[in-house]
Amino acid sequence: MEARVCVVVGVGPGLGEALARTFSTEGYRVALLSRREQKLAALASELDGVAVACDATDPASIRAALAEVRRRLGPVHTLLWNVGSAVWGDLDTVDEDGMELAWRTNALGLFAAAKAAVADMRAAGEGAIIVTGATASRRGKPLTTAFAAGKAAQRSLCQSLARQLWPEGVHVALMIIDAGVGPRGGDDPGKLDPDHAARTAFYLTQQPRSAWTFELELRPHVERW
Amino acid sequence: MEARVCVVVGVGPGLGEALARTFSTEGYRVALLSRREQKLAALASELDGVAVACDATDPASIRAALAEVRRRLGPVHTLLWNVGSAVWGDLDTVDEDGMELAWRTNALGLFAAAKAAVADMRAAGEGAIIVTGATASRRGKPLTTAFAAGKAAQRSLCQSLARQLWPEGVHVALMIIDAGVGPRGGDDPGKLDPDHAARTAFYLTQQPRSAWTFELELRPHVERW
Amino acid sequence: MEARVCVVVGVGPGLGEALARTFSTEGYRVALLSRREQKLAALASELDGVAVACDATDPASIRAALAEVRRRLGPVHTLLWNVGSAVWGDLDTVDEDGMELAWRTNALGLFAAAKAAVADMRAAGEGAIIVTGATASRRGKPLTTAFAAGKAAQRSLCQSLARQLWPEGVHVALMIIDAGVGPRGGDDPGKLDPDHAARTAFYLTQQPRSAWTFELELRPHVERW
Amino acid sequence: MEARVCVVVGVGPGLGEALARTFSTEGYRVALLSRREQKLAALASELDGVAVACDATDPASIRAALAEVRRRLGPVHTLLWNVGSAVWGDLDTVDEDGMELAWRTNALGLFAAAKAAVADMRAAGEGAIIVTGATASRRGKPLTTAFAAGKAAQRSLCQSLARQLWPEGVHVALMIIDAGVGPRGGDDPGKLDPDHAARTAFYLTQQPRSAWTFELELRPHVERW
Numbered sequence: 001m002e003a004r005v006c007v008v009v010g011v012g013p014g015l016g017e018a019l020a021r022t023f024s025t026e027g028y029r030v031a032l033l034s035r036r037e038q039k040l041a042a043l044a045s046e047l048d049g050v051a052v053a054c055d056a057t058d059p060a061s062i063r064a065a066l067a068e069v070r071r072r073l074g075p076v077h078t079l080l081w082n083v084g085s086a087v088w089g090d091l092d093t094v095d096e097d098g099m100e101l102a103w104r105t106n107a108l109g110l111f112a113a114a115k116a117a118v119a120d121m122r123a124a125g126e127g128a129i130i131v132t133g134a135t136a137s138r139r140g141k142p143l144t145t146a147f148a149a150g151k152a153a154q155r156s157l158c159q160s161l162a163r164q165l166w167p168e169g170v171h172v173a174l175m176i177i178d179a180g181v182g183p184r185g186g187d188d189p190g191k192l193d194p195d196h197a198a199r200t201a202f203y204l205t206q207q208p209r210s211a212w213t214f215e216l217e218l219r220p221h222v223e224r225w
Numbered sequence: 226m227e228a229r230v231c232v233v234v235g236v237g238p239g240l241g242e243a244l245a246r247t248f249s250t251e252g253y254r255v256a257l258l259s260r261r262e263q264k265l266a267a268l269a270s271e272l273d274g275v276a277v278a279c280d281a282t283d284p285a286s287i288r289a290a291l292a293e294v295r296r297r298l299g300p301v302h303t304l305l306w307n308v309g310s311a312v313w314g315d316l317d318t319v320d321e322d323g324m325e326l327a328w329r330t331n332a333l334g335l336f337a338a339a340k341a342a343v344a345d346m347r348a349a350g351e352g353a354i355i356v357t358g359a360t361a362s363r364r365g366k367p368l369t370t371a372f373a374a375g376k377a378a379q380r381s382l383c384q385s386l387a388r389q390l391w392p393e394g395v396h397v398a399l400m401i402i403d404a405g406v407g408p409r410g411g412d413d414p415g416k417l418d419p420d421h422a423a424r425t426a427f428y429l430t431q432q433p434r435s436a437w438t439f440e441l442e443l444r445p446h447v448e449r450w
Numbered sequence: 451m452e453a454r455v456c457v458v459v460g461v462g463p464g465l466g467e468a469l470a471r472t473f474s475t476e477g478y479r480v481a482l483l484s485r486r487e488q489k490l491a492a493l494a495s496e497l498d499g500v501a502v503a504c505d506a507t508d509p510a511s512i513r514a515a516l517a518e519v520r521r522r523l524g525p526v527h528t529l530l531w532n533v534g535s536a537v538w539g540d541l542d543t544v545d546e547d548g549m550e551l552a553w554r555t556n557a558l559g560l561f562a563a564a565k566a567a568v569a570d571m572r573a574a575g576e577g578a579i580i581v582t583g584a585t586a587s588r589r590g591k592p593l594t595t596a597f598a599a600g601k602a603a604q605r606s607l608c609q610s611l612a613r614q615l616w617p618e619g620v621h622v623a624l625m626i627i628d629a630g631v632g633p634r635g636g637d638d639p640g641k642l643d644p645d646h647a648a649r650t651a652f653y654l655t656q657q658p659r660s661a662w663t664f665e666l667e668l669r670p671h672v673e674r675w
Numbered sequence: 676m677e678a679r680v681c682v683v684v685g686v687g688p689g690l691g692e693a694l695a696r697t698f699s700t701e702g703y704r705v706a707l708l709s710r711r712e713q714k715l716a717a718l719a720s721e722l723d724g725v726a727v728a729c730d731a732t733d734p735a736s737i738r739a740a741l742a743e744v745r746r747r748l749g750p751v752h753t754l755l756w757n758v759g760s761a762v763w764g765d766l767d768t769v770d771e772d773g774m775e776l777a778w779r780t781n782a783l784g785l786f787a788a789a790k791a792a793v794a795d796m797r798a799a800g801e802g803a804i805i806v807t808g809a810t811a812s813r814r815g816k817p818l819t820t821a822f823a824a825g826k827a828a829q830r831s832l833c834q835s836l837a838r839q840l841w842p843e844g845v846h847v848a849l850m851i852i853d854a855g856v857g858p859r860g861g862d863d864p865g866k867l868d869p870d871h872a873a874r875t876a877f878y879l880t881q882q883p884r885s886a887w888t889f890e891l892e893l894r895p896h897v898e899r900w
Contacts, residue, residue, distance in 0.1 A: 091336075092340075140380075140384035140386075142388050156378075157370065157373075160369060161370070164367035207874075210857075210867050211871035211894070211895065212893065217888060218888055219889075220887070224838075421658045421661035422661045424657075425657065435642050438666045439669075444661070446619065448616075450613065541839055546787060553828065562771060565767075599828040603827050606824045609816070610815035611820070613817050
């Protein structure tokens with residue numbers, strides 16, 4: 001049997017890498033998509049996967065990257081949208097470009113990726129789209145004027161996608177990270193270990209169809225919320 | 226004393242017109258901003274206000290329109306963001322342009338308008354930004370894939386703006402219209418009368434500072450929810 | 451025309467008194483219900499209303515009190531449920547009596563009062579039930595283990611009542627006080643002036659049927675949230 | 676090493692039995708608490724656990740039952756609160772007893788059980804309290820006037836308990852069942868299979884401390900929501 005293909009969009013040293021390692025360990029072929037794919041060559045090689053250049057703010061680039069994944073590994077089974085954006089600031093210190101960047105990395109790019117990947121999932125009669133949310137997915141504060149707007153749009157988009165695609169067998173879910181993310185295997189109890197979050201992302205993709213979760217949040221047990 | 230200036234962005238025959246009439250009746254000078262300002266000439270004239278061309282998806286156009294309002298009427302006291310967008314469709318039938326349009330009319334344009342208007346409000350030590358939300362502000366469904374994403378971003382943005390600007394005396398509030406809007410003075414009990422919604426928008430701008438509302442919803446008493 | 455009768459349940463020196471004064475000024479006959487009605491004699495007399503003894507945790511006492519109001523003033527038009535409870539503590543420091551008290555003052559008592567008053571409202575084809583909520587209506591924290599449980603039950607009950615009674619012309623609404631309440635006319639900008647909150651409660655009762663609000667929150671403009 | 680003790684409160688033929696079987700299979704000693712414990716004798720025997728009589732609406736009965744569990748199996752590690760109540764009806768058809776029943780089965784009983792079990796968990800430095808919620812945990816409708824009030828109180832209580840107990844190592848979580856529950860292993864795609872929900876309850880108890888979930892919902896992939 002062919003291994004399932006898992007595409008991780010947004011692979012930094014934290015949660016992105018943990019997601020890639022977890023799904024690889026569980027038998028998926030992983031494709032690592034990032035603006036600077038050279039940085040991911042070693043990881044891709046270690047995991048027997050592929051690294052593909054992708055600008056997650058650009059729908060055309062996303063489509064091209066997914067086409068390349070399909071060519072090299074086969075149809076997409078699981079899409080993990082883990083793209084971050086570092087847009088901080090309030091009404092006075094954020095500008096329209098910052099707003100647009102937060103929107104594109106969190107919502108428009110996800111929309112384009114879902115649109116490009118859904119045909120594979122429909123053909124297989126199954127698939128998963130797991131999205132990494134944040135505290136800001138649920139509320140806006142002054143310093144997250146741009147970031148939270150993008151994250152709220154993303155959460156709403158996930159709801160729309162879930163309501164449309166669940167009946168077709170595609171499990172869309174939102175995993176809200178409500179904490180600072182530490183290093184893999186770190187020992188700061190106040191930081192979320194990305195391997196642990198990746199475990200839950202994987203669990204979501206394994207839930208049987210009679211009992212799917214749309215949204216959950218993750219935070220360390222000592223976090224204040 | 227100079228009359229306060231109220232800018233209504235998005236003036237169709239429903240809620241936009243009702244807002245303009247209500248604030249005019251209450252003594253504000255009103256500026257009506259719309260892509261096709263000629264259509265508003267008669268209303269602007271009747272209300273002794275001004276009609277200004279404005280593309281609410283284009284920050285530069287918004288800035289120019291607000292500058293013209295300032296030139297003709299004076300500093301902006303109250304901003305009513307009532308821009309609609311008719312983007313319907315699911316993952317398959319909406320495209321990136323539809324997504325972008327929903328984002329711009331609901332969130333990016335509001336951001337640009339708030340940024341352009343806030344200096345006047347700060348100088349006066351008071352002001353109001355009242356935003357028209359929708360059922361989709363709170364959840365995404367397949368046919369609102371684009372619209373709800375834009376509305377959710379808008380709601381989050383309003384939260385960020387409120388938390389930043391309330392302490393400076395600027396009352397940012399979100400009025401969620403959870404119903405179909407009927408004609409002014411219509412007699413269908415299942416439709417929201419825009420004059421009644423405009424009344425509540427006006428009430429919000431009159432709340433004393435010790436007891437401000439951020440969010441409320443409006444719907445006819447017979448509406449199912 | 452007979453004046454409408456407004457029953458205020460829970461009349462302390464803060465919001466309860468402000469509600470009574472506001473509705474009286476607006477032409478309602480007010481009935482003040484409280485465990486120690488003697489304390490309210492002067493206020494009732496000043497407002498040309500009545501003070502009636504009522505234990506808001508005891509359905510039988512509520513029924514008796516409403517029957518007395520009906521006897522002395524006529525059918526109930528508007529019910530303001532403003533009963534407070536001072537139950538603070540976490541799992542270790544609250545006991546079952548504290549839990550039960552919070553439940554009864556916030557939810558069971560309101561249920562009994564609504565049940566006892568709704569016939570008058572139905573007979574008139576109109577009425578209002580405005581409930582005072584709190585920050586804790588929306589979330590539980592350790593020190594509000596009991597209080598927030600009662601407030602959450604109350605909020606849910608209000609939703610059920612609104613969905614049932616709105617179509618019959620009875621406006622059920624929840625007004626969430628998300629701040630410390632100061633004295634009437636106080637000048638601490640961090641405190642909510644109860645007269646201002648009472649104003650919004652009154653406004654809610656005056657909204658025309660085509661555009662009713664179910665829930666809103668009130669807080670001073672400088673409050674952090 | 677001693678097996679961990681898992682107490683299931685509320686064991687009907689659906690989710691309760693599935694929880695008991697799942698935790699037993701995973702190596703826990705299970706205690707089955709129910710008003711009619713005789714009905715559970717066969718299941719308890721099959722799982723090498725114990726069946727204990729318990730009226731989940733009565734704190735004293737809960738305390739006695741947990742004391743018996745402790746005597747027969749040892750300290751409580753995991754508490755699964757799965758008590759149902761069949762209280763349906765609106766303002767006119769539900770009475771105070773129904774309201775009180777919904778409150779007690781969902782909130783007061785859970786409070787008493789948590790209070791009685793937490794000492795064991797604190798002594799061990801770890802533990803779990805997993806609560807079965809419902810669609811009604813998040814909103815009230817006319818026919819759930821009582822049930823939803825109880826469920827909302829329960830959800831709030833869970834938040835309070837989580838915020839207090841997580842830092843002490845006790846994982847409190849709420850699993851919202853947003854669907855009709857079918858038989859174990861049933862083949863109706865519109866029904867939730869209780870074994871699948873029990874799987875997720877078990878997963879929650881195994882999450883490492885750096886990444887705990889407080890709330891998630893479960894529903895079949897074809898469910899409308």
